[in-house]
Amino acid sequence: MTFDACPEFAAALDLNPGKGDEASAKCRDADVVIDAEYIASETGRRSHEGLSEDDAKRALEAFINVTTKALKKGDRLSVGGREDENRGFGTFSISKRSARTGRNPQTGKEIQIAAKSVVKFKAGAELSKAVN
Numbered sequence: 001m002t003f004d005a006c007p008e009f010a011a012a013l014d015l016n017p018g019k020g021d022e023a024s025a026k027c028r029d030a031d032v033v034i035d036a037e038y039i040a041s042e043t044g045r046r047s048h049e050g051l052s053e054d055d056a057k058r059a060l061e062a063f064i065n066v067t068t069k070a071l072k073k074g075d076r077l078s079v080g081g082r083e084d085e086n087r088g089f090g091t092f093s094i095s096k097r098s099a100r101t102g103r104n105p106q107t108g109k110e111i112q113i114a115a116k117s118v119v120k121f122k123a124g125a126e127l128s129k130a131v132n
Helices: 007-013 036-044 053-072 125-131
Strands: 077-079 090-097 100-103 110-113 116-123
Touching: 036 053, 053 077, 053 090, 116 125
Parallel strands: none
Antiparallel strands: 077 090, 090 116, 100 110
16 A cells, blocks of 8 residues: 655655656545544543643644654654554555656657655554454
């Protein structure tokens, strides 16, 4: 499974979409948007003392900042697991794609596709088991 970064995330990581990749670099409409309001509402369902929306926003921003910094350095980021990357939620990493020659499907003309870095997400065993 790959993780298509939103433009804001891609910009923070300095990812450079190649020609023809503009459409794939755009955010897609999601079925569920995880934002501060959603996190606050989910934590409040199970207890009388759920997270406030401000606390949830700070936690989400911290996660995004830590993820961005780790990936910019070339580190792999394991979420919800320990040293074993196959456990827990999953692992974010950066993969390099080499420059290559592609073909415009409408015209058949060859085009050069620039090298770029892409964000990948590999689901952990626990997440994979939970959805199957």
